[in-house]
Each structure stands twice: as structure tokens, then as C-alpha cells.
Amino acid sequence: MSGESSRSGQTATHGTHGDDASFLLPSDADTGILGDFIMEASEHLESSDLHLLSLETDPGNRDLLDAVFRAFHSIKGVAGFLGLDGIKILSHEAENMLDQIRNGRLGLQGQVMDCVFDAVAFLKKAVADLKKGVNDADDLRAREESAALRVRIRQLLEGKAPEPRLGDILVAAGAIAPETLAEALIKQAQPDNTLKLGEMLVESGQAEAKQVAQALRTQKSASSVPMGAMKETVKVDAERLDRLLDTIGELVIAESMIQGSPELKGRVSPRLVQQMGQLDKITRELQEMGTSLRMVPVRPTFQKMQRLVRDLSKQSGKGVNFLTVGEETELDKTVVEKIGDPLVHMLRNSLDHGIESDPQERLNAGKPAMATVKLSAFQKGGNVCIEISDDGKGLNREAILGKARERGLLKDDPNPPDKEVWGYIFEAGFSTAKQVTELSGRGVGMDVVKRNIEILRGRIDIHSVPGQGTTFSIWLPLTLAIIDGMVVRIAEERYVFPTLSIVCIVPFDEKNRMTVKGKGEMLSVQGELVPFFPLKDYFHRTGGGKEKIAPLIVIAESEGRRAAFPVDELLGQQQIVIKKLETAFQDIPGLSGGAILSDGCVGLILDMDGLMKLGF
Amino acid sequence: MSAGKYLTFKLGPESYGIGILKVQEIIGMMAVTRMPRTPAYVRGVVNLRGKVIPVLDLRLKFGMEGRQDTDRTCIIVVQLQSTGTVITMGIIVDEVSEVLDVTTAQIEPPPSFGVAVDVSFIMGMGKVGQKVVLLLDADRILMSQELAAIGSGQAVAEEAAA
Numbered sequence: 115m116s117g118e119s120s121r122s123g124q125t126a127t128h129g130t131h132g133d134d135a136s137f138l139l140p141s142d143a144d145t146g147i148l149g150d151f152i153m154e155a156s157e158h159l160e161s162s163d164l165h166l167l168s169l170e171t172d173p174g175n176r177d178l179l180d181a182v183f184r185a186f187h188s189i190k191g192v193a194g195f196l197g198l199d200g201i202k203i204l205s206h207e208a209e210n211m212l213d214q215i216r217n218g219r220l221g222l223q224g225q226v227m228d229c230v231f232d233a234v235a236f237l238k239k240a241v242a243d244l245k246k247g248v249n250d251a252d253d254l255r256a257r258e259e260s261a262a263l264r265v266r267i268r269q270l271l272e273g274k275a276p277e278p279r280l281g282d283i284l285v286a287a288g289a290i291a292p293e294t295l296a297e298a299l300i301k302q303a304q305p306d307n308t309l310k311l312g313e314m315l316v317e318s319g320q321a322e323a324k325q326v327a328q329a330l331r332t333q334k335s336a337s338s339v340p341m342g343a344m345k346e347t348v349k350v351d352a353e354r355l356d357r358l359l360d361t362i363g364e365l366v367i368a369e370s371m372i373q374g375s376p377e378l379k380g381r382v383s384p385r386l387v388q389q390m391g392q393l394d395k396i397t398r399e400l401q402e403m404g405t406s407l408r409m410v411p412v413r414p415t416f417q418k419m420q421r422l423v424r425d426l427s428k429q430s431g432k433g434v435n436f437l438t439v440g441e442e443t444e445l446d447k448t449v450v451e452k453i454g455d456p457l458v459h460m461l462r463n464s465l466d467h468g469i470e471s472d473p474q475e476r477l478n479a480g481k482p483a484m485a486t487v488k489l490s491a492f493q494k495g496g497n498v499c500i501e502i503s504d505d506g507k508g509l510n511r512e513a514i515l516g517k518a519r520e521r522g523l524l525k526d527d528p529n530p531p532d533k534e535v536w537g538y539i540f541e542a543g544f545s546t547a548k549q550v551t552e553l554s555g556r557g558v559g560m561d562v563v564k565r566n567i568e569i570l571r572g573r574i575d576i577h578s579v580p581g582q583g584t585t586f587s588i589w590l591p592l593t594l595a596i597i598d599g600m601v602v603r604i605a606e607e608r609y610v611f612p613t614l615s616i617v618c619i620v621p622f623d624e625k626n627r628m629t630v631k632g633k634g635e636m637l638s639v640q641g642e643l644v645p646f647f648p649l650k651d652y653f654h655r656t657g658g659g660k661e662k663i664a665p666l667i668v669i670a671e672s673e674g675r676r677a678a679f680p681v682d683e684l685l686g687q688q689q690i691v692i693k694k695l696e697t698a699f700q701d702i703p704g705l706s707g708g709a710i711l712s713d714g715c716v717g718l719i720l721d722m723d724g725l726m727k728l729g730f
Numbered sequence: 731m732s733a734g735k736y737l738t739f740k741l742g743p744e745s746y747g748i749g750i751l752k753v754q755e756i757i758g759m760m761a762v763t764r765m766p767r768t769p770a771y772v773r774g775v776v777n778l779r780g781k782v783i784p785v786l787d788l789r790l791k792f793g794m795e796g797r798q799d800t801d802r803t804c805i806i807v808v809q810l811q812s813t814g815t816v817i818t819m820g821i822i823v824d825e826v827s828e829v830l831d832v833t834t835a836q837i838e839p840p841p842s843f844g845v846a847v848d849v850s851f852i853m854g855m856g857k858v859g860q861k862v863v864l865l866l867d868a869d870r871i872l873m874s875q876e877l878a879a880i881g882s883g884q885a886v887a888e889e890a891a892a
Binding site: 361694707708716 | 761763764765766767768774775776777779780781782783784817818819
């Protein structure tokens with residue numbers, strides 16, 4: 115800034131600060147340097163445009179961001195030297211903003227991204243003006259634009275995030291139902307409406323005045339939180355993080371081993387009990403903290419969806435009111451990264467096929483012309499649910515049934531329950547173009563969606579009411595690193611069944627065992643024939659049949675197939691931290707990983723999918 | 731032939747050496763979880779401070795007779811290079827002896843016969859004073875194709891089918 119003041123004497127006619135910075139070329143400017151500047155600046159701006167476009171798809175790319183930053187920086191420098199104060203000041207502010215982005219205090223997305231783009235576009239115009247010769251009209255226009263742009267930059271820097279919407283607050287507080295909000299918003303959007311949302315809700319009796327007032331206060335307090343209060347974050351190498359988590363896991367095991375050691379049990383003193391209790395509390399806290407380190411909010415993913423829906427809605431011409439709820443819900447980083455594609459797919463389906471293309475059709479059905487698609491996330495127990503719901507026409511039960519019948523998917527029951535019918539849309543091949551039209555479209559690539567969700571160890575539930583819409587609920591585990599498992603003993607080894615896969619556990623009864631020609635051994639369980647799968651023989655090739663069969667049978671299910679696994683003993687159900695097996699063992703069919711059990715030994719986690727595929 | 735420090739250990743009466751830089755640590759014998767569908771020389775996996783690592787029985791790997799573990803039986807945790815990645819694994823040996831300094835002059839080429847061991851693992855014979863140590867090429871103890879075979883379970887599956 116010192117250079118600025120020393121030169122202010124020379125460029126007295128062009129103010130150096132604030133809104134009066136001129137875009138006119140000072141009379142004493144060096145025209146030789148000016149030519150170079152115009153050329154260089156144009157090149158910089160051109161490449162910045164390209165970099166920004168790449169940054170939009172690859173926001174983490176540090177090199178690109180640095181390149182954009184340098185572009186503004188060098189433009190600022192030379193413009194200052196030439197006395198081009200208008201250009202200098204704007205580049206300076208843009209540079210400030212980019213610096214904040216580089217520091218991670220500002221995210222390069224949404225409004226910020228738009229603003230950087232606009233700054234580049236503005237400078238391009240200013241440089242082009244210089245090339246042709248700036249006249250007073252250009253100067254005036256440029257000053258106005260520059261002032262507006264700088265206000266925007268400053269607002270973004272000061273963190274004037276848009277206020278949270280009143281409706282969302284009300285829904286979150288449970289004061290009104292999301293559907294009520296959607297209706298009210300649509301009413302509000304109508305041209306003859308002069309009321310505010312809160313007023314409308316109170317007037318129609320859908321919300322109490324007290325609740326609205328409370329929500330308004332919440333809204334105010336939320337928006338007055340300065341951006342500066344945003345949490346400071348540190349980027350950490352994922353591997354180091356994993357190592358930390360491993361060590362914490364070990365600590366927990368070591369602690370429980372000490373707790374359970376018989377030597378200690380003999381000499382219990384109140385003080386020891388208290389101290390052990392303290393240790394237990396701390397390790398547990400540490401473990402919780404460790405797990406939370408990998409958790410990130412779903413907000414960025416939801417924001418991407420917002421853009422997607424906006425684009426799709428524009429493309430298809432269907433008016434869609436897109437609501438997102440629960441963006442602050444946290445999920446394991448890996449899950450958040452992988453959930454994007456399935457969400458895109460399902461939202462596209464909802465918009466393409468779920469929502470009626472003719473608004474009149476909606477009005478006839480007594481629904482508002484503007485459709486509502488809601489994307490929400492919430493936590494329930496150890497799971498997170500992401501829901502996509504639309505108020506479209508719902509799944510067409512008859513069409514799906516017809517198709518399933520045609521493809522021979524239908525089991526004995528000619529009129530299966532809804533749940534089973536909806537399940538058919540996840541069948542591979544239920545999705546070719548011809549079927550899409552017949553089936554009101556649902557099921558395009560749904561098999562892929564389902565598979566992706568299952569890789570994340572989640573599941574999808576469908577709820578659909580004809581004429582009222584469809585809700586897809588994706589249930590995901592909070593983290594990929596932990597599963598709920600049933601530890602069992604088979605011979606001397608301990609294995610872990612994912613609890614989700616267990617259908618039931620029954621005592622073994624020799625008379626239920628039979629050999630079915632061409633299918634091998636089967637077990638009759640509750641009237642159903644289930645393939646008999648002695649893991650011991652399969653894993654260790656003991657060659658079976660002769661020995662005494664284990665006393666218990668675990669019936670497990672995966673991908674709709676069941677199998678009966680004899681086990682010797684149930685050792686209990688617990689949260690299992692999944693450990694990767696060394697590369698050499700990763701592909702052993704039937705195993706998905708190792709687990710460190712409470713005594714510090716390794717148990718093997720069974721991969722139900724793999725086992726089912728192997729057996730039959 | 732690389733001179734340097736070697737950790738020596740015993741398998742039966744014979745002494746073997748493994749480059750000290752390959753060795754991460756030595757741990758006592760612990761409970762090993764058997765891995766299904768792996769060759770016999772793969773004893774299983776153990777929990778090394780939260781990491782699940784495979785453990786090989788070097789006796790079986792070298793075609794020697796298996797033996798009951800004693801209180802001197804140890805697991806040497808080594809880091810091996812295999813097709814560009816580093817693998818941590820444990821090898822079970824009868825007992826760990828000492829760290830030996832071996833100079834180039836003390837190393838002789840491996841004998842072509844007369845040892846109980848497949849010579850492809852042996853880089854050379856170290857003769858230090860009265861001792862003769864078979865120097866192992868750690869990275870070749872489990873060669874890449876063998877690792878691949880374990881991984882897919884193919885070798886075993888074929889064996890089982892035959």
C-alpha cells in the first residue's frame with residue numbers, strides 16, 4: 115500500500131481509493147508497457163477462465179487456484195504501475211477473495227464462484243476498453259460495475275451468508291409439515307399474493323403465531339452469526355487419521371483386557387474401581403471422537419443436487435420446488451463421496467418420470483401445479499437416512515407386475531405385497547428404454563443404484579402411493595469402518611456375521627436335513643428349503659458329513675438368497691471395527707475383512723454376498 | 731551380494747539371516763487366526779496393534795517339517811516389496827539369534843544343492859567366524875505370483891478340485 119500513496123501525487127486526478135477509482139488511462143502512462151500489459155492481462159484472464167471452469171469440477175485443485183491467484187496478482191501489480199487505479203483496485207479485492215479461498219476460509223463454489231467469474235469477465239472488458247481507448251462513458255459504466263462487484267466481494271468476505279429460510283426452520287422445529295410448507299410456498303409465489311410466508315401460515319391456521327415468532331428469532335440469530343465464526347479446520351493426511359483410529363481401537367481393546375483380567379479381579383479396591391472407571395470413560399470418549407473425525411456433513415452433496423435439479427427442471431420445463439432438509443447431517447467421508455452418483459440418478463428419475471409432465475394432470479389430481487421434490491437427511495439410531503420424495507404420480511404397480519410376470523420374476527404369489535413389487539424395479543434389465551415408457555419410467559439403472567448403495571452397506575426402502583408420490587429412503591451406516599456383527603464360533607475359529615444379514619438362528623435338527631438331487635444338502639427351516647452350507651468344510655476342507663453337526667444354524671440372507679450355516683456357539687453381538695486384510699488375502703471369496711475381538715485376537719468377517727455366490 | 735547387518739534366526743539346526751532393514755520388529759508368538767482357503771504355510775493372521783497382518787510359517791514355506799511352537803518361537807515382522815507395494819507380514823521362526831555384521835568378503839554364492847531350502851530365496855552364504863548363515867532375499871520369500879495365487883484362492887481351489 116505504500117507504493118500507492120507515493121504515486122498518488124502523480125495520479126491525483128484519478129483517485130486511488132474507493133469508488134472514484136478511474137478506468138481512464140492516465141496521461142503520463144508508459145504506452146510501451148501499456149501494450150505489453152494489455153497482451154499479458156488478456157492472456158492471464160483467458161487462462162483464468164479455463165482454470166475456473168476446471169475448478170468447478172475439481173474444486174480441490176490447488177495448482178489451478180494458485181494460477182488464478184497469480185493472474186490477478188500480476189494484473190494488479192502492472193495496473194498499479196501504469197496508474198490504472200480502477201483495474202488495480204478491483205484486481206486487489208478479487209485477489210483478497212482468492213487468498214481467502216486459498217486459505218480455506220471461503221469455499222470456491224456457488225456465489226463465490228460466480229463472483230470470481232464476474233471479476234474475470236469485468237477485467238476482460240476493462241482491458242478490451244483500454245485497447246480501443248477508454249472514453250468517459252466506458253469509465254462511468256466501469257466504475258458502476260466495479261463498485262457493485264466490490265460490494266459483492268466484500269459481502270462474501272464478511273460472510274453475509276443468505277438467511278436461512280423461515281419455512282425450513284418451521285419444518286425443522288416440527289411446527290408444520292413439509293407438505294404444508296410446499297403448498298404455502300407455491301401460494302406465496304402466486305402474483306396476487308402480498309403476504310409473507312409466516313403471515314400466510316398463521317392466517318390459514320397452519321402454524322401458531324407463537325411458533326412463527328420463535329422461528330423468526332431463530333432465523334435472525336442464525337444469520338447474524340458471522341462467517342468468521344466458521345469452524346477452523348485442519349487438513350490431515352487420511353492415512354495418519356486411520357493410524358490414529360487404529361491406535362485408539364487398540365487402546366480400547368487393551369483397556370477392556372485389563373478390565374477383564376483375572377489378576378485384577380482378585381484385588382478390588384474402591385480406589386482402583388474408580389480409577390478404572392475413569393480410564394474407561396476417557397477411552398470411550400476418545401473412541402467417539404476418533405470416529406467423528408471422519409464425519410462430514412452432507413451439505414456439499416446436497417448443494418450439488420440443488421444445481422442438478424435446477425438444470426433438470428429447466429431442461430424438462432417441469433416446474434419443481436426443490437427442498438433440502440437436514441444438510442448438517444454427518445456421514446462418513448467415504449460414504450458422502452460415494453452417495454452422489456446414486457442420488458443424481460434417483461433425482462433424475464424422480465424428475466423425469468415421477469413428476470407428471472403436464473401441470474394440468476397435477477391440478478386435476480388436486481395437487482399444486484408446481485411439483486415438490488424433497489431431499490432430506492436425518493440420523494436414526496446408528497444409521498443415517500437420506501430420503502428423496504416427490505409428489506408425482508407414484509409407481510405404477512400394475513405395470514411393474516406385468517413386466518415382472520413377463521420376465522418370469524414373479525414367485526408363487528400372484529398378488530405380492532407392495533414391498534416385493536417395488537423391489538422388482540431394482541432388477542437388472544428392468545430398465546431398457548422400451549420398458550421405461552411402459553413402466554412410467556421408474557427403474558432406469560436402479561439396479562446400479564441399488565448395488566452402489568449395497569457397497570456402502572446400506573439399503574433402499576420404497577414407499578409409493580399412486581397419485582401422491584414416491585419416497586425412496588436410503589439407509590446408510592454412519593460409518594464404513596464399523597458394522598454390527600454377531601460373533602460365532604465354528605470349530606476353533608471365530609467368525610463374524612453382519613447382523614443385518616441374519617434372518618434367524620434355529621437349533622439344528624437332524625431330521626430337517628436332506629439331500630436334494632442336483633442341489634446338494636438342504637435344510638428345511640420353517641417350511642422352506644435352504645441350502646446347507648458348512649463353513650468349516652468349505653474354508654478348511656475338512657470334508658464333512660461324518661462329524662457331529664454343530665448345534666445351531668444361522669440362516670443368513672443376501673441378495674435375496676438364503677443359506678443355512680451351522681455354528682458351534684454364539685459369542686454375542688457387538689460393534690465390529692472392520693480391518694482390511696493384507697492385499698494378498700483381500701480376494702479370498704467369502705471374507706470381507708478382519709475384526710479385532712475383545713480379547714485382542716482376530717476374527718474373520720464373513721462376506722455374505724461372496725458366500726452366496728460361491729455356494730450355488 | 732549385499733553386505734550389511736542381518737538379523738539371524740534358526741529353523742531347525744540351520745541359521746538364516748534376513749536384511750535388518752527389512753525387519754520392522756520381533757514379537758513373541760501370539761494367537762493366530764487361521765485363514766480359510768490358503769496354502770498350509772500361511773498360518774493365518776494376527777493383530778499387530780490394530781493392524782491385521784498375515785503370518786507365514788517359514789518351516790512349511792521352506793518345505794521343512796512343521797513343529798510345535800515353543801516359548802522361543804517368534805514372529806519376525808518384515809516389510810516386503812511386492813510389485814511396487816509394501817506388504818507387512820510376519821514370519822514364524824524357531825528362535826531369533828542375533829544381529830550379525832556381514833562384509834562382502836564373507837559372503838559366498840549359494841550352494842546349488844544340499845540344503846533343505848529352495849535356493850531361489852537364498853542370496854548367499856555368510857561365513858562369519860565359525861558361523862554359517864544362509865542369507866535370505868526377503869522380497870522373494872513370497873513372490874508376486876504366489877501372492878496373487880493366495881489372493882484369488884485359485885491355487886487352493888484347483889488343488890481342492892483335483
